[in-house]
Amino acid sequence: MTAPPAKAALGLLLHLAGPLQSWGEHSRFNQRDTAPFPTKSGITGLLACALGRRRDEPVDDLARMSLTIRADRRGVLLRDLHTVGGGLPAKQTVTTAEGKKRPASAATLLSHRYYLADAVFTAAITSDDHQLLHQCAVALNEPAWPLYLGRRSCPPHGPLLIGDGLFRNPLHHLIHLPLAQASSSRHGDPAMEEAAVVDFIGDQPLDALTGTPEAAGLHDGATPTGELNDHPLDFGRSGAAESSTEDRRAFANDLVHSQLVAVSARDRYLGCQVKAAGESKHVDVGKLGMSWPT
DSSP, X not given: OOOOOOOOOEEEEEEEEOSEEOOOSSOBTTEEOOOSSOOHHHHHHHHHHHHTOOTTSOOHHHHTSEEEEEXXXXXXXXXXXXXXXXXXOGGGSOBOTTSOBOOGXXXXXXXXXXXXXXXXXXXXXXXXXXXXXXXXXXXXXXXSSOOOSSSTTOOOSSOOBOSSSOEESHHHHXXXXXXXXXXXXXXXXXXXXXOEEEEEEESSOOTTOTTOOOOOTTOOSSSXXXXXXXXXXXXXXXXXSSOOHHHHHHHHHTOOEEEEEEEEEEEEEETTEEEEOOOOOOOOGGGTTTOOXX
């Protein structure tokens, strides 16, 4: 008796580009950081938004999808300083954790918010659930709610879905699709024709990618290079007005450290062809949350 044939690898390709993006990683209170690449929880939230899922609805099926990111342009790290509560009457100032109002001398709060400016990423989303992938494709073309790149203040500048729907072997296309150009005015510039360093980051091993350029340095695409507290969870509780401290702690203890793998290579993208062009420097994914390349 022969085994049933395996399902063909299908997936979606997304073009993530906009003036600003912000993919929170370790944000706490008045410090709102961004990861240097789209996060699994951020993309899961984007799909849930497109599908019209509410906060109290589960996202387990979306979280089981695999995500691979190609950094076409890493962008520029931008910090925005916000002030909240200054110059307002006492009753309108920010409420403290104890439910009280801040004194006039401490009414103004400073908030540091980080963004990626002029960044472009291409994302491949793969899953064995082809019906769910199809639903996501339809929803991305006709989203239930407005979509954004990490934060609501970061709308995309165009359609997110590449193509008409599902791709067969999307990781192959992720490698061979042309990179986003920095500027149309620089098309044909010899500097733009030089080999570019391109990072591939995913939550699954990347060493088996078809046609993957030769990895540079220690990043072979198989060895985890970092961990990220980025497992999407639903913190809403149906039928409960407010979760207790014990409930929130239980959810926090369920967080899964997502292992990241990366391939960094110097490639020449000419049309749809990719050619390895020697060694290059690479970003250490394990340190991305602590530093930023200058």
